[in-house]
Amino acid sequence: MTLAIDDFGFERGADGLALLRAADAPAFAGDPWWPLLPPADPLGAQLRPEHPFFAAGGAHRAFVALRGGDVVGRAVALAAPGLATEAGAPLGLLGFFRCADDPEAARALVGGVAAWLAARGCARLVGPLDQSTWYRYRVVTGGHARGPFLLDLHTPRHEADLLRAAGLEVVATYGTLRASTAPIGHLARAHARAVRAGITFEALGPEDVPRLLPDLFALCQRAFAGKTGYSAITWPEFQALYGPAAALVRPGLVELARGPDGAPLGLCFGYPDLLEPARVAAAGGAPGPVETTVVKTLGVAPDAPPGLGAALLHRHLEAARALGLRWALHALMEKWREFLRGLEAGKHRGDAPPPELWREYALFGRDLAAP
Numbered sequence: 001m002t003l004a005i006d007d008f009g010f011e012r013g014a015d016g017l018a019l020l021r022a023a024d025a026p027a028f029a030g031d032p033w034w035p036l037l038p039p040a041d042p043l044g045a046q047l048r049p050e051h052p053f054f055a056a057g058g059a060h061r062a063f064v065a066l067r068g069g070d071v072v073g074r075a076v077a078l079a080a081p082g083l084a085t086e087a088g089a090p091l092g093l094l095g096f097f098r099c100a101d102d103p104e105a106a107r108a109l110v111g112g113v114a115a116w117l118a119a120r121g122c123a124r125l126v127g128p129l130d131q132s133t134w135y136r137y138r139v140v141t142g143g144h145a146r147g148p149f150l151l152d153l154h155t156p157r158h159e160a161d162l163l164r165a166a167g168l169e170v171v172a173t174y175g176t177l178r179a180s181t182a183p184i185g186h187l188a189r190a191h192a193r194a195v196r197a198g199i200t201f202e203a204l205g206p207e208d209v210p211r212l213l214p215d216l217f218a219l220c221q222r223a224f225a226g227k228t229g230y231s232a233i234t235w236p237e238f239q240a241l242y243g244p245a246a247a248l249v250r251p252g253l254v255e256l257a258r259g260p261d262g263a264p265l266g267l268c269f270g271y272p273d274l275l276e277p278a279r280v281a282a283a284g285g286a287p288g289p290v291e292t293t294v295v296k297t298l299g300v301a302p303d304a305p306p307g308l309g310a311a312l313l314h315r316h317l318e319a320a321r322a323l324g325l326r327w328a329l330h331a332l333m334e335k336w337r338e339f340l341r342g343l344e345a346g347k348h349r350g351d352a353p354p355p356e357l358w359r360e361y362a363l364f365g366r367d368l369a370a371p
Helices: 010-021 042-046 103-119 159-165 185-196 206-224 235-248 276-282 308-322 336-348
Strands: 003-008 059-067 070-084 090-099 124-127 139-142 169-180 200-203 254-258 264-272 292-300 327-333 356-367
Touching: 003 010, 003 103, 010 042, 010 059, 010 070, 059 103, 070 103, 090 103, 090 159, 103 124, 103 159, 139 159, 159 356, 169 336, 185 308, 200 308, 206 235, 206 254, 206 264, 206 292, 235 264, 254 308, 264 308, 292 308, 308 327, 327 336
Parallel strands: 090 124, 292 327
Antiparallel strands: 003 059, 059 070, 070 090, 124 356, 139 356, 169 327, 169 356, 200 254, 254 264, 264 292
């Protein structure tokens, strides 16, 4: 059947969103994990004129691929205010990408996005990246058979191949590592050094999150600025994203570190992997209790003392063991190779065994030709 590409902005309203949402079903056809994922509607939440991305001057163009009138894919071009290449040139985003295993459709979608961004003066394209790294970004490139954990990224198995076929190349890689929660000597030593330096640690419960959310917002901005694809978000956006996370908080799995003056210097945010029993059952196993903690966010301020991240992780693993959680997923790390080397060094001193690479992810991109 002949391929057709439709493109539009906000003028289509609800009908346009319905077209974009229709790409999910063909993209995930036959995927055993997709039905397990918590319901979410990032398109409805983010592609609206009043969203801060657009209120701050952002622009977009949506592209939908159709065969015989049926949607087979989507992509959204995003001209992102505040995002630039290392040389300072405007950076454009390939956002909300989803496509059936149809290389021709993927090439047409990426081509449409690239042409629109180039016409707006963007020098480079990166993606998939849905407005900023605070939202969904990257593609799963390995570990599909293991399935996603709670709040993991999950993309169709063929998606990375489609992006390569469309002329994009990997610009950054990430990994999730799985390890025992057994004590690790060098983490314990880092914690002891932090305590001697006057660092205090505060275990947060669900009731603490609303009160401390402004502190966490300020800390996260300092900790993650400069990461690949990062851009700042507004306080209302942060509230909407992380306020609901209070429901996941369990005693000891979320820790805030403060300096001697009381200023927040580090955060470890983790939670039990509540998808674990369903994932085991979907793989044909006998589901049992949750045995895994997810270390989702581990961030420290630039002026934090060396080793504070390791100290926070030590406290998280101690709390996880106390809750009966035997395994830890160290999630979506850009510097996972360095982390792995550090734990391998711990093993050589008789400490816990090193983790294994559990899931892999990538961010893609390419230069754009001037119009």
